Structures are given as C-alpha cells and as structure tokens.
Amino acid sequence: MADRPPPDLTRGAGTQRGKPSGKVADFRYKRPSQPDHNDTASAASPSARARAAHPHRIHAGNGRTRRQAYAALDLGTNNCRLLIARPSGENFTVIDAFSRVVRLGEDLAATGRLSDEAMERALAALHICAEKLRRRNVHLARSVATEACRRASNGADFIARVREETGIVLDIISAQEEARLAVLGCHILLESGIGPAVIFDIGGGSTELVLIEPGGPVPRILDWLSVPWGVVSLTDSVPPPDGTQQGRERRYAEMRRLVDESFAPFAERVRPAMEEADTIRLLGTSGTVTTLASLHLELPQYDRQAVDGLIVPSDSMRGICRRLSTISEAERRTVPCIGDDRANLVVAGCAILESIMDLWPAPQLGVADRGIREGILRSLIAADAQGEEGRAMLARQREQSL
Template identity: 50%
Template sequence: MEDPDTGAMARGDGVSESPGTYLGVSGEEPSRQPKGAGGFDPARPGPADGAPANAKKGRKRRKRRRGRKVFAPGISSQNPQGAAVVEAVAAPPESPAPIRIPPPPLEPSGRPWERGGPLYGRDGPIFAALDLGTNNCRLLVATPGRPGQFRVVDAYSRIVRLGEGLSATGRLSQAAMDRTVEALKVCADKLRNRSIRRARLVATEACRAAENGVEFLDRVRREARIDLEIIDRQTEARLAVSGCGPLVERDTDAVVLFDIGGGSSEIALIDLSRHRTPRLSNHIVSWTSLPVGVVSLAERYGGRDVTPETFAAMVADVAEMIGAFDGRHRISHLMKGSRFHLLGTSGTVTTLAGVHLGLERYDRRRVDGLWLDNEHVDSMIAKLRGWDFQQRVANPCIGADRADLVLAGCAILEAIRAHWPSPRLRVADRGLREGILSELMAEEGVWRRPQNGGGRP
C-alpha cells in the first residue's frame, strides 16, 4: 500500500518517496545520488574515499581544530541565529559522530554569501526538512533548482502514530514513542550520509500537546541523536502555506488553504487581490489552528464503523470550532467570484484524489495539483462513507494504516467546505516540509541574481 500523504509505498520499515517532477519542485530517483555527496562521510574516521594520501591533511585539520568549542551531541535544528544546521560533536566511542555543518559565510553587509551567482545544480548545496507530526514522520532532502524550485534527492516517510491515545490520556504512549524513535534513527542516518548545508527538524501537535512531550524529545536527542524543534501553530500554518505557493495561479484573488493533520488542522485565509509578492505566506490575512485532526477525531468518535449519525456528529463538532474562529470572514468579499478556491494539503484530500482517479497505485505526479469540482468531492466522500472498514483497507490509496482515519478527515473537510463554499478544490501533495526547504533556500540567497552578472564559480 502507499502513504497518501507522500505517494510512497507504505511498508512497515518506512520508504523513500516516489520521484517525479511537479510544480515548483522536481524529484529524482534517490538511489542515483551517492551517499555522502559533497564531501566527508561521517561513518569513517578519515576522508570519504579513505585515500591514505589525504591522511596528512586530516592530521593538519585536527590540529587546527584543537581548542575549539565542542557542541552538545546530536543533529540540531537550531543555531544562535535561529537557523537550522546539523552540528557535529564529540560523540561517545560507541556512537557515530554526526556531521557539523557550519553556518554559511557572510558578506560584509551580513547577507549570505552568493559565491558569484545562484547556488543550484547537481553539485549544489543540500538542504533537509523533517516533520514529525501526530501521525507521520517525514523527511525531505533536496538541492536548489531553478529560481523558486528544488530537486528532491532523498525522502522518507513512515506512519508512526505518535499521537495514538494522546487525546484520552494527555501523554505519548510507550509504544508510540518506540515506533517514532526507530523512524527518527533512519532519518538521522540519512542526514549523516550527506553533506547537509542547512536543515530544519520540527515537531508539531503531538509534542506540543503531550505532558511528556519534552521528555520524549530528550529521549530522541539521546537515542536518535536528533534535536527536534517544537514549532507553534502559527509557524506550522505559515510553513504549510509557503510549501503550496506554486499551486496558486497568478489570476487568483483569494484562497482558503487547509492542512488536516493528525492532531490539529491549520487553516489560512489568503488575500491575493492586491499586489502579489513571491512568498505566498506574506498574504495571510487570518489563520487558525483547530485542536482536532484525523487521529484525535477518530479516537473520540470511532473510525472503523462510522454510522451516518456519527459522521454528522463529527462534522458538527468541527463546525463549532470553526464558528469560534473570529477571522473566518476576512475574505468573504472575494469568495463570490471565480478567482477564489480551496487548497487542501493532507492525506485526506490526496486520498480523495486517488479514489477519484481510480488509481491502482498511488501516484503523486497525478495527484499533486489536481483540481476537484464539488461534484467530485461529494461523490468521493459518499463512496467512502458507503464502504465498510475492510473495503477501505482494500483500496490502494487508503490501506490499513489510514482506513480508520479517512472518514474523520472527510468530516473535517466537510466542515471546512460548509464555512467557505467554493466550486473547486485543488489538491496539494506537499506542505510543511516543502515550506521549510523553500524558506531555507531563500534565506541562503540561492536564487538571488549575482551582482556582477556572473554564474557559479
């Protein structure tokens, strides 16, 4: 089966996402990229190729490093300036030493160094984004492409259900934490096997809400050697918007973008009727984060056997939360025209798209950017509601991992559609990770035109 959030085959050990080219982002078969591309291999004590001729240089470098500050162990998503970097440290003998990626050099003005021109191409710098949510653990590794685009060189996704039982107990369960740590160890290995220029490694609702969330992050730091940053809901909404920018066409006046997660659902109202800037998140006029997602709603009402009454109760529950959102009318004056639409980024909408297309195997390239009319959405929701649990399991775009969650997602979608009716919904198989990568690359100035008109050195 495949993970509808990513287009990756959903296996128990986690997988790399399928490659392909899509708006704003291009993908390439990860296996074509050499491990440790760009330099030092952290798994070896010496040079990446092990050549004895380089041993003397290595000794000289070690001498020059004496007396420098030693960082705390782990892969970190923070530096003193708030940027995400991967830090290398003095590791215990039994642990592999992570890579330290130094901050990029700065010009005298304090701006990122341009290196004579745009920093993209096959040998360009590598950036990484990790998103640990309530349901999924996802990693995306990419290099800059043409302005505003990037090329995926490696990716990984695993359904870990970190937030399983959280709504009832207020705590992360031992089994859920065990599953998640194992997935994060895979992500850490992938990061150490590449020369990462910058990274940002974030955790969202499950770690925000759990009583033992901080305790869990300490365990992740010790065992997976990854230092996760818990982001607030506003940052999560902004990053989701940034990741979906390429899917909003130039003649659009307004968009309601929503991200139905496992433990929370972010909604952003975007006004593009005036002058539009390259960064979509600059146009957010109102936003909210509903404290409900597919995992928490399914646990509250039951996700396996959903009666019409249960489904209606779920929709009413979410609708009440949206009704308490004071800023929900900020783009009402723009909703009556044809230049307004909904934009959904979540496993719920990608599942609906896959079912609508009748895919025998989930295909991200066909789903990302797909337009669905109201009739299509109504038909797909009705079809899913008519299937029993085993029929949902049997569908290749749902599978066993999401069969008990998809109707809860449909209920959240129905509440959103009722408050912001639109004849069209665009499907995004992208979001927070792509937003992280776009912002990191923009901050590095990789797409900025060179001052002297030259190309890469």
C-alpha cells in the same frame, strides 16, 4: 526570517487520459536528472554523465563554489516525513525522502500523553532519518514537531530523548508557524484568480485554515485558524460505530458537528471576503485530500505525479466522502490507495474536508502533495542565500577599505 521562496519548475498542464476529469496545475517539483549515488555520474547515457560532470553550484561570497544539501523533517501526529534537496536554479531537486506512519498521537486524546509504544515507533523512524542526514552530508536542516508534541504532557521529555538518541533537534512549532510553513510550501499550486483564497492542512492532530491574499513571491496571510481536530484526534474522540450503516452515519454526523463548531468563528470572519471574491479558490494539503484525489482518478496505487497539482470538482470529493463514511472499515481496507494505514482515519478526514468545503464553497479543490517540509526547505535555502549575499557584501567592503 524573511522568506524568498523560489517558484517551482513550470511544466505544461494536462489531464489524466482514461480517468475521471481533473485539471493539473502548471507547477511541479524539479526531479533529479539521474539517480544520486554518492554524487557520481551514471553510466546510463552520455547526457547523464554530462549533467553529473557540471552540477548546479551555489556561488559563495569568496568566489568558491559548492553544492549544498538542505533537509526538512516533519514529525506529525500520524507521520514522520523527511525531505532532502539541493537548490537547482530557482527550484530545488529532491535527492532523498522518507515517510513512515508512526501514529505518535495514538491514544493522546484519552491520556494526554505520548505512549511508550508510539514513542518507540517514532524513534525507529527518526533513527532512519538521522542516518540519511549523515549520509547526505546535509548543510542546513530544520526538524519540527507539531500537534502531538504540543499537546502531550511528556512532549518536551520526548524531544529531549530524541536529541540524546538520534542527534536530531526537534523544534515544537506553534500552530501559527505550522500554518505559515504549509502555505509557503504549497501556495504555488493555487489556481489563478483574483481575490482572497483559502489554503488548509488536515493533519493528524490538528487542522489549519489560512485565508491568504495571493501576490508576490509569498502570499499575505489575512487570517488563520488552527483547531485540535485532525484525522487521529477526531477518530479517537468519537466512539466507534455499532457496526450498522445507521451507526456509521450517526458517527459521521457527530464528527461533522464537532468540526463545524470549531470552524464557526473563522467562518464568520471570512464570510465577507468570500462574498466579495470574484473566484472562490481552495487548496488543500494533507493525506486526506491526496487519498481522495487518487480515488477520484481511480488509481490502482498512489501516484504523486498524478495527484500533486490536480484540480478536482468539489462535488466529486463530496461524493467520495459520503461513500467512504457509509461503508465499513473492512470494506475501506480493500479500496485502492487507502489500505490498512488509512482505513480507520480517512472518515475523520472526510468529515473535516466537508466542513471546510461548506465554509469556503469553492466549485473545485486544488490538491497539493507538499506542505510543511517544502516550506521549511524554501525558508532554509532563501535564508542561506541571503546570508551568502550579506557575507559577500562585507567581504567586498573590507577589501575596499584596505
């Protein structure tokens, strides 16, 4: 499938007033102009009614117009996420979204299987997704599963059960496809510069590193690596600390050692590109980087608009990593933007992030709250547009031959 992802809506850059410094990249989502309730006009204002009366339409080859909804579902090792959007000019407008921590990969490292409890949690979330897909009358959708289902001996059985119970057809994608979709979904947020850059995705069960050459609508992938260390798999593979600060430091050091060893071949391969680059640029997409960016901004609660596209000094991220790795899990639970869901997993994410920053020592880190789902949406919209063009051309050819 050839991808023609449209660029995101351009908005002015800015900084967060009253918060630690951090540049914001120029590219953001296009937001819905008003709440989408059965696609009817809101009575809030005349301008809202006018926008609803003249919605963006995709022109089909036969001259008809229609509005279409596209959906992307990503079932990962830790989260289940759904995004539903409509094309809007060169962008897309998000009309519905869902995210839930399901911990599908819980105990997978020890047993090699998806547990009954984990599958039930995931199925409960997927039933909600299925209802949203039906309610939004989605035209095209792609649903993917990643590392947990790739690794689990009962992964294929679980996929079949999901299809039977919810109607959702999950595609277990390869690590290479996962890396490609992550790049496609977030590369627009990469800082400007000359030379190769690295984009990474720290997941629940794996981490993908991609060396890219920016340019054109889609960057060229020069090299990539996927390792089976994510925030869940790494947490489960290293014994918990003994309750002392020294024990926590030893555990963190062991996490760093495991990740460094896995990254070593990629580090050797990309070193020449790093040494020749005029500007070393690094962009990350994951709950780890967005959480740490929230702490950098000292946000009382997570704010996607403040975080997505933020450029943070790498030294600040390292300092946050070191602090989180030395405090207890109980203390981490009290930190804003971490809470119960991430208190046990964020240390593993910090270890992976520090290893990445050692491997590709950029002075600052770009933060993306977007990735696989956005990559899927761009692929679906582009492929459907190409299909419309092809059908329109065939229709014209048939008319001319009559």
